[in-house]
Amino acid sequence: MIIDIHGHYTTAPEPLGAWRDAQKAALEGGPAPDPAGPRISDDEIRESIEANQLRLMDERGIDVTLFSPRASFMAHHIGDASTSVAWSRICNDLIARVAGLYPTRFKPAAMLPQSREGNLDVVLEEIDRCVDEHDIVAVNLNPDPSGGYWTAPPLTDSYWYPVYEKLVEYQLPAMVHVSTSVNPAFHTTGAHYLNSDTTAVMQLIQGDLFADFPDLQIVVPHGGGAAPYHWGRFRGLATALGKPDLDEHILGNVYFDTCVYHQPGIDELLQVIPTKNILFASEMIGAVRTVDPTTGHYFDDTLRYIKAAQLDDAAKADILTHNARRVYPRLDRRLTALGLV
Amino acid sequence: MIIDIHGHYTTAPEPLGAWRDAQKAALEGGPAPDPAGPRISDDEIRESIEANQLRLMDERGIDVTLFSPRASFMAHHIGDASTSVAWSRICNDLIARVAGLYPTRFKPAAMLPQSREGNLDVVLEEIDRCVDEHDIVAVNLNPDPSGGYWTAPPLTDSYWYPVYEKLVEYQLPAMVHVSTSVNPAFHTTGAHYLNSDTTAVMQLIQGDLFADFPDLQIVVPHGGGAAPYHWGRFRGLATALGKPDLDEHILGNVYFDTCVYHQPGIDELLQVIPTKNILFASEMIGAVRTVDPTTGHYFDDTLRYIKAAQLDDAAKADILTHNARRVYPRLDRRLTALGLV
Numbered sequence: 001m002i003i004d005i006h007g008h009y010t011t012a013p014e015p016l017g018a019w020r021d022a023q024k025a026a027l028e029g030g031p032a033p034d035p036a037g038p039r040i041s042d043d044e045i046r047e048s049i050e051a052n053q054l055r056l057m058d059e060r061g062i063d064v065t066l067f068s069p070r071a072s073f074m075a076h077h078i079g080d081a082s083t084s085v086a087w088s089r090i091c092n093d094l095i096a097r098v099a100g101l102y103p104t105r106f107k108p109a110a111m112l113p114q115s116r117e118g119n120l121d122v123v124l125e126e127i128d129r130c131v132d133e134h135d136i137v138a139v140n141l142n143p144d145p146s147g148g149y150w151t152a153p154p155l156t157d158s159y160w161y162p163v164y165e166k167l168v169e170y171q172l173p174a175m176v177h178v179s180t181s182v183n184p185a186f187h188t189t190g191a192h193y194l195n196s197d198t199t200a201v202m203q204l205i206q207g208d209l210f211a212d213f214p215d216l217q218i219v220v221p222h223g224g225g226a227a228p229y230h231w232g233r234f235r236g237l238a239t240a241l242g243k244p245d246l247d248e249h250i251l252g253n254v255y256f257d258t259c260v261y262h263q264p265g266i267d268e269l270l271q272v273i274p275t276k277n278i279l280f281a282s283e284m285i286g287a288v289r290t291v292d293p294t295t296g297h298y299f300d301d302t303l304r305y306i307k308a309a310q311l312d313d314a315a316k317a318d319i320l321t322h323n324a325r326r327v328y329p330r331l332d333r334r335l336t337a338l339g340l341v
Numbered sequence: 342m343i344i345d346i347h348g349h350y351t352t353a354p355e356p357l358g359a360w361r362d363a364q365k366a367a368l369e370g371g372p373a374p375d376p377a378g379p380r381i382s383d384d385e386i387r388e389s390i391e392a393n394q395l396r397l398m399d400e401r402g403i404d405v406t407l408f409s410p411r412a413s414f415m416a417h418h419i420g421d422a423s424t425s426v427a428w429s430r431i432c433n434d435l436i437a438r439v440a441g442l443y444p445t446r447f448k449p450a451a452m453l454p455q456s457r458e459g460n461l462d463v464v465l466e467e468i469d470r471c472v473d474e475h476d477i478v479a480v481n482l483n484p485d486p487s488g489g490y491w492t493a494p495p496l497t498d499s500y501w502y503p504v505y506e507k508l509v510e511y512q513l514p515a516m517v518h519v520s521t522s523v524n525p526a527f528h529t530t531g532a533h534y535l536n537s538d539t540t541a542v543m544q545l546i547q548g549d550l551f552a553d554f555p556d557l558q559i560v561v562p563h564g565g566g567a568a569p570y571h572w573g574r575f576r577g578l579a580t581a582l583g584k585p586d587l588d589e590h591i592l593g594n595v596y597f598d599t600c601v602y603h604q605p606g607i608d609e610l611l612q613v614i615p616t617k618n619i620l621f622a623s624e625m626i627g628a629v630r631t632v633d634p635t636t637g638h639y640f641d642d643t644l645r646y647i648k649a650a651q652l653d654d655a656a657k658a659d660i661l662t663h664n665a666r667r668v669y670p671r672l673d674r675r676l677t678a679l680g681l682v
Binding site for chain 2: 143144148149150152153154183184185186187189190191194195198199202203205206222223225226228229230231232233234235236237239240260261262264265267268271272287288289290292299300
């Protein structure tokens, strides 16, 4: 069984975007959007999934995708906490419907109703709700709800601790994932996403978060940003900061996904980061949707790179299957309940 | 001849820092510091260099270092343009004294008097002055004078064009290099530096700067941040943005240094980026000053990684010597004038 731990619903039916547009217009004085949310039929969902993510999963041989709302549409910088609460509920409910329609193929991960003002009470409530109503298996946590101005405290700040307590209570890993950049300096998927990954790793090195939360699991997407490429730098900085070896300091709790879109990058990742800390993912359909003219295959067909890597079969199986089932215990339970072992 | 294109005067004698402290105190109402700058003797300079950079250059076999003021001390977020003008003049004059004391070992690169308010007239004046008085061979350009809040326009914005015109006029390459982060989200050397590199590459991909400045040379330090590790992502994004292949779009004008502090990272860089676009550098003495316990050698002894890489001798000579003399024509002229061919 091949598990992709990083997929977003980037192809959601049009009424979802229209509802969000109406919500944004309401912030400017327009009429309020329907509080019941957009009307989307099961057939519309099936069409949007089967022509896209499910088609590519089948073509590539991916069995299960951990599926969450479109990251760039989270846009926590828009409005206030109430704006994000309404939008998160709609997006998370839609993800749950996808998972309900394809129970053996998609498992739900939730976005959180974060905001620039930083009210975490509503975040905790949405986690409770998504656990109760949707049996989610993970969440996406945005370290920069400002959209590229980085006004929130570092991930190691006690500000975030109520969220971590909740995640540990429910055995929910958090993927650290920013949303759209509204800062013209940062291209969203080319700079802001990668910078966030690099920043998160360095924050975790500077702090001692896992001394306080030994059971917290943090997933850093996009191959860890710059971190594995600069692993020597990070190891040296950890020493300079008086921290233990990174294996001990963070690699009991931090995982990198394989959203690195060429063979040499994947090879570097696999060489530097312990196999137990690598989770297969493609972020499909996501940032890069084109075919690499030098290979004739999609850039984001990361399964090809893993299969072609110099790694023994046991290590590949860990990256493609076993690590995900270990790191996401709720995913493992749900798959096991379906007889998928 | 081995040329290191990225060294900072991180070991400057103590009066330099004391002068800066006085300048900062003056901004808070304290007495003005001596407008003549700190008093530092040639012997103090020699001691600070011979015990540090020059010792390591000799130990490692580096002949010439392109030397600039300490990057984290540029701190363009402090005060206004006049603050930065005074501080830049002092720092650049000190670098010129180092180069004057060791004409065959150090060549000067200037910091620029940038500021949050963004007055570029003083930047142009300082470039003129440093060319006239010190015959500088390069400059460091800070894409984020705010110190981690990223309030300046992208590097492709016409705001920067007067600087580029001046750089092209003088054949001065610009290294894109931020300074201290005062944003608690970003560790200065572990996150902010690398994020700046990644951000700069993506800005250059988004724009068409080299259509307007075909002779402008941009050096992205720290191995290009995350860019070479994610080269597939960047190639795919360029396609999605309707840009030409990156070889054509940016690699006629953009260079990456080798400040990547472990063998797998260097190997990835050398495999992905054309040899003509790679410049040897160690950023010594810089961000990481410790010994890698797994190798027994300094993390920043990047010459070891280049020598150990699977690359033919001609390619290594390009990276260690010839590329620098081609990209920095003023460096080449000064070395040639000394009989160093």
